[in-house]
Amino acid sequence: MSQTTLPQPPSPIVELADVAVSFDVGGGRRLTALENVDLAIGGGEVVALIGPNGSGKSTLLRVVAGLLPADRGRALFQGGAITGPDPRIGLVFQEPRLLPWRTTAANVAYPLELAGVPTSERAARTEAVLHTVGLADAAARIPSQLSGGMRQRAALARSLALEPELLLLDEPFSAVDELTRERLNLELLEIAARRHATVLVVTHSVHEAIFLADRVVVLSPRPGRVVADIAVALPRPRSLADLDASVVGATAQAIRSHLREAAA
Amino acid sequence: MTAVRATRGSRVLRDIAPLLAGAAAIVAWRALIALGNYPPYILPAPEQVLGRFVSAWADGTIAPHATRTLVEVVLGFGLGAGLALIIGYALARLPLAERVLSPYIVAAQATPILALAPLLALWFGPGILAKVVICALIVFFPVAISTMVGIRAVDARLLELARSLRATRRQVVLTLEIPAALPSIFGGLRVGVTLAVVGAIVGEWAGADRGLGLLVNLARGSLFDTPLLFATLLTIALLGVGLYGLVVVFERNLVRPR
Numbered sequence: 270m271s272q273t274t275l276p277q278p279p280s281p282i283v284e285l286a287d288v289a290v291s292f293d294v295g296g297g298r299r300l301t302a303l304e305n306v307d308l309a310i311g312g313g314e315v316v317a318l319i320g321p322n323g324s325g326k327s328t329l330l331r332v333v334a335g336l337l338p339a340d341r342g343r344a345l346f347q348g349g350a351i352t353g354p355d356p357r358i359g360l361v362f363q364e365p366r367l368l369p370w371r372t373t374a375a376n377v378a379y380p381l382e383l384a385g386v387p388t389s390e391r392a393a394r395t396e397a398v399l400h401t402v403g404l405a406d407a408a409a410r411i412p413s414q415l416s417g418g419m420r421q422r423a424a425l426a427r428s429l430a431l432e433p434e435l436l437l438l439d440e441p442f443s444a445v446d447e448l449t450r451e452r453l454n455l456e457l458l459e460i461a462a463r464r465h466a467t468v469l470v471v472t473h474s475v476h477e478a479i480f481l482a483d484r485v486v487v488l489s490p491r492p493g494r495v496v497a498d499i500a501v502a503l504p505r506p507r508s509l510a511d512l513d514a515s516v517v518g519a520t521a522q523a524i525r526s527h528l529r530e531a532a533a
Numbered sequence: 534m535t536a537v538r539a540t541r542g543s544r545v546l547r548d549i550a551p552l553l554a555g556a557a558a559i560v561a562w563r564a565l566i567a568l569g570n571y572p573p574y575i576l577p578a579p580e581q582v583l584g585r586f587v588s589a590w591a592d593g594t595i596a597p598h599a600t601r602t603l604v605e606v607v608l609g610f611g612l613g614a615g616l617a618l619i620i621g622y623a624l625a626r627l628p629l630a631e632r633v634l635s636p637y638i639v640a641a642q643a644t645p646i647l648a649l650a651p652l653l654a655l656w657f658g659p660g661i662l663a664k665v666v667i668c669a670l671i672v673f674f675p676v677a678i679s680t681m682v683g684i685r686a687v688d689a690r691l692l693e694l695a696r697s698l699r700a701t702r703r704q705v706v707l708t709l710e711i712p713a714a715l716p717s718i719f720g721g722l723r724v725g726v727t728l729a730v731v732g733a734i735v736g737e738w739a740g741a742d743r744g745l746g747l748l749v750n751l752a753r754g755s756l757f758d759t760p761l762l763f764a765t766l767l768t769i770a771l772l773g774v775g776l777y778g779l780v781v782v783f784e785r786n787l788v789r790p791r
Contacts, residue, residue, distance in 0.1 A: 334697060335697075336693065336696065336697055353699070354696060354697045354698065354699050356699065360697045362690070362693075362694070364690065366688075366690050366691055366693075366694045368691065368708075368709070368712070368713075369791035370712050370713075370788075370789040370790075370791045371789075379698070379708070380698045382708070383695070383698045383699065383700045383701075383704050383708070384698075384699070411789070411790065411791065412791075413790075413791060
């Protein structure tokens with residue numbers, strides 16, 4: 270016991286224990302999407318979820334978001350069972366999902382409106398969030414007048430409107446070009462750090478996972494199970510230049526080998 | 534420069550094209566009379582119709598009938614469209630409602646309103662009620678179907694977004710489903726409002742103490758005033774165009790560009 274004892278980690282924000290999810294695929298058959306999933310995410314952590322198509326990454330995210338009940342096991346958020354969507358959890362989908370008839374500002378204000386935030390308060394909060402994601406100039410534009418990257422920024426702004434403690438992102442920038450994606454990822458990290466938000470992000474890019482996350486959780490092909498939980502030893506704050514560091518290559522190799530093993 | 538001028542020229546053409554088409558039809562109408570030498574009680578000349586239109590409005594022949602028809606159309610349209618929005622929503626969202634109601638809604642639509650009108654006149658008398666019911670019946674179908682189609686077409690991903698934001702049923706309807714379905718609903722309202730005018734005229738035709746449909750009958754059958762008949766038809770057409778335009782104005786104000 271010469272090793273220095275690590276400080277006791279604070280109780281996790283998200284805790285999944287033995288979670289299983291299956292879907293009815295008709296004809297009395299069920300498809301098991303997730304099985305025996307254990308995962309704990311601590312406050313302020315950025316965790317990336319990676320795995321092949323059909324490994325249940327999005328399903329796992331939906332369970333945490335309260336959009337999908339687990340068939341078995343425990344799913345906890347801040348110690349309480351997840352029974353449905355929670356205003357303390359922000360969700361960014363794969364597509365922007367903006368209401369096409371609303372301006373950017375009105376889209377970002379949508380969660381505030383639904384939550385019953387008084388009109389007088391809404392404008393200021395919306396403006397602040399739009400400023401955070403760099404969309405202040407596009408507030409009055411409708412989605413069809415925005416570029417793909419701007420739409421996804423608007424979706425991110427909307428998820429931040431209620432000032433969530435946990436941010437869930439489902440391959441959020443997969444539809445935008447590589448350069449835009451890199452910039453958005455960088456901004457995402459800055460925003461999360463500034464707000465001390467916890468982040469769980471689904472990705473299928475090994476490099477994106479490494480760049481974003483403190484830990485990369487690898488899921489096996491269906492039924493999805495956690496096969497590896499790899500720490501990323503890159504200091505924060507990160508910059509795009511960090512992607513050239515040798516630690517990235519080694520981490521990427523470790524993730525890939527787990528992905529290969531799980532697939533075999 | 535040339536391109537700009539061409540665009541401006543085509544825009545002017547686009548604006549006056551409907552007027553040109555109308556003018557061409559009137560010229561053809563006038564030419565037909567000149568060539569065929571038809572008497573006014575068969576086909577009055579455009580200037581005769583216009584003259585009778587002006588005089589019949591000036592001496593109060595048309596106005597009370599037009600007012601009655603307008604009231605019937607507005608009430609019937611409001612009633613029919615209002616019910617259709619509710620039923621159309623139910624058809625879209627409640628599978629049982631669709632199974633139970635849709636055969637009867639289609640059957641009711643397939644029954645000619647012309648056949649129902651005398652019966653309704655018999656039940657509700659020559660007053661306003663029978664026409665309001667006919668208008669409502671005839672407006673119901675296109676609005677209910679367009680509402681159903683519009684609500685069903687609401688993007689399931691947006692509904693999931695609303696669910697993730699813990700929207701209540703009422704919030705989903707008001708902030709998501711109705712705005713999303715509005716273009717489709719207005720398609721039904723446009724069809725419905727013109728049909729409502731037809732419904733009122735048919736209803737009056739079957740028995741009325743007042744209304745443009747009655748005036749058509751009077752001008753043709755009792756007064757032998759064919760120019761008045763034409764002036765009444767013109768009034769009916771203008772009523773339809775005006776109400777349609779009103780629906781379009783509402784649409785422009787309510788449906789945001791997307």
